[in-house]
Amino acid sequence: MLSLLSLIALWWIAARASGNPQLMPPPGAVLAFAARAIASGEMPLNIAITLARVAVAFTLSMLVGAVIGFIAGRSKRADALIDPWLVVILNLPVLVVIVLVYIWVGLNEVAAVLAVAIAKTPTVVVTVREGARALDPGLDEVAAVYCVPALRRLRRIVLPQMAPYLAAAGRGGLSITWKIVLIVELLGRPDGVGFALNLYFQNFQVAGILAYGLVFAAIMLVVEAAALQPWERRANAWR
Amino acid sequence: MPGGEAPVLQIAIAAKAFAGRAVLGEIGFAVAPGEIVALFGASGMGKSTTLRIALGLDQDFVGSVRRGPGRVGMVFQEPRLLPWLTLGENLRLVAPEADPAALLGSVGLPDAAGLLPRALSLGMARRAALARALAVGATLLVLDEPFASLDPALAASLAARIAAEAQTRRAAVLIATHGLDQALTIADRVLVLHGTPARLAADLAVDHAGDLALRAALLEQFPFLAAEMPAG
Numbered sequence: 001m002l003s004l005l006s007l008i009a010l011w012w013i014a015a016r017a018s019g020n021p022q023l024m025p026p027p028g029a030v031l032a033f034a035a036r037a038i039a040s041g042e043m044p045l046n047i048a049i050t051l052a053r054v055a056v057a058f059t060l061s062m063l064v065g066a067v068i069g070f071i072a073g074r075s076k077r078a079d080a081l082i083d084p085w086l087v088v089i090l091n092l093p094v095l096v097v098i099v100l101v102y103i104w105v106g107l108n109e110v111a112a113v114l115a116v117a118i119a120k121t122p123t124v125v126v127t128v129r130e131g132a133r134a135l136d137p138g139l140d141e142v143a144a145v146y147c148v149p150a151l152r153r154l155r156r157i158v159l160p161q162m163a164p165y166l167a168a169a170g171r172g173g174l175s176i177t178w179k180i181v182l183i184v185e186l187l188g189r190p191d192g193v194g195f196a197l198n199l200y201f202q203n204f205q206v207a208g209i210l211a212y213g214l215v216f217a218a219i220m221l222v223v224e225a226a227a228l229q230p231w232e233r234r235a236n237a238w239r
Numbered sequence: 240m241p242g243g244e245a246p247v248l249q250i251a252i253a254a255k256a257f258a259g260r261a262v263l264g265e266i267g268f269a270v271a272p273g274e275i276v277a278l279f280g281a282s283g284m285g286k287s288t289t290l291r292i293a294l295g296l297d298q299d300f301v302g303s304v305r306r307g308p309g310r311v312g313m314v315f316q317e318p319r320l321l322p323w324l325t326l327g328e329n330l331r332l333v334a335p336e337a338d339p340a341a342l343l344g345s346v347g348l349p350d351a352a353g354l355l356p357r358a359l360s361l362g363m364a365r366r367a368a369l370a371r372a373l374a375v376g377a378t379l380l381v382l383d384e385p386f387a388s389l390d391p392a393l394a395a396s397l398a399a400r401i402a403a404e405a406q407t408r409r410a411a412v413l414i415a416t417h418g419l420d421q422a423l424t425i426a427d428r429v430l431v432l433h434g435t436p437a438r439l440a441a442d443l444a445v446d447h448a449g450d451l452a453l454r455a456a457l458l459e460q461f462p463f464l465a466a467e468m469p470a471g
Contacts, residue, residue: 138315138317139319139321141296142313142315142319142333144296145296145311146310146311146312146313146332146371147310148332152332156321156324156328157321160321238323238355239322
């Protein structure tokens with residue numbers, strides 16, 4: 001809290017020192033800009049659109065990544081098949097993925113979400129694969145000997161062991177996802193926070209960039225603290 | 240010793256190797272409904288491996304295993320309870336219709352259904368694992384060292400609980416153990432694994448509970464049984 005206040009103070013001093021409110025607006029100007037953008041409905045709309053893309057891409061990459069990661073962690077042959085793909089995508093700059101998907105799929109919503117999901121899924125796969133490898137074979141044997149039905153086995157034996165890994169993948173995933181979504185919007189979408197940032201960049205409106213950046217970051221922090229962290233705590237509660 | 244009924248478990252191992260090293264030779268025996276068979280052998284003699292083969296958990300061996308119909312209850316050497324489930328939930332995981340409180344009470348753990356496994360001592364966790372094995376109404380109970388780390392009085396009461404399961408429900412019971420005296424009080428038959436690779440060196444009927452003649456004969460032929468007996 002104190003360091004946050006000192007940051008704002010430092011910002012205010014820097015703005016005064018620069019003497020150019022266009023380039024380095026003081027906190028008050030950014031706040032006023034944010035208030036106007038919120039009142040006009042422009043910022044809420046853009047943020048809602050971006051959040052929707054984050055949600056869809058995040059869900060998609062978590063689902064696909066969890067399934068692929070689980071299979072790779074359980075089967076050496078599947079892992080041998082999947083691993084080279086992971087290495088390639090993980091080492092490919094995100095920008096390359098985005099541009100290629102836009103070219104191949106088109107400048108549309110599907111491409112935007114797909115590009116984010118493709119860039120994000122490998123990190124989920126890697127984390128979940130680690131979890132699948134760490135599954136206790138002793139508990140597998142218990143399930144086998146007692147013929148525990150597949151669904152109950154998944155819910156009661158496998159998922160509790162995977163939960164910390166899924167939570168870690170989700171937490172790391174969300175922050176990466178929203179950053180990638182902004183790039184995707186900046187490059188090829190007519191709306192969303194990334195588009196707005198690009199607009200204010202073109203117009204050299206630093207107040208707009210800061211207002212959007214801070215409000216959006218604050219929202220993502222709240223999402224993480226309110227949704228992901230409690231879930232992670234619950235997943236680890238029995239320890 | 241019950242006879243005439245189809246065995247619940249019939250094992251005919253010809254050979255079993257780990258990484259090229261032969262660990263089991265010829266081991267053949269059957270367990271009938273209601274029969275309690277105790278399996279002895281020095282540590283590392285392949286008792287656990289034999290049990291794993293009996294359960295179908297290890298299929299990488301030469302020979303055959305036949306199991307009758309019905310469910311299997313197993314107590315592994317480590318309790319292997321699911322740490323994120325209470326004892327009651329652990330029991331219902333394998334037997335949704337079971338009454339966990341009554342089962343836990345029958346192994347000396349009354350009022351423990353709501354506890355998480357981490358709250359238990361090893362001895363208590365073993366008993367909970369036995370309650371889980373009893374929960375499924377098994378036709379075959381396989382127990383790997385069920386009396387280890389239990390005091391003699393408790394071991395005796397659990398042995399009685401297992402014997403009752405064989406008598407009243409006609410469950411076939413296969414126990415790997417170090418406790419010769421414990422086993423002689425409840426077992427109908429004693430098997431001894433011995434040699435390298437381990438083969439079935441003895442398959443003897445227990446005449447009556449605590450059969451002293453058999454005890455003496457076993458100790459003479461297999462001195463390691465005395466060395467491995469728990470103190471007290």
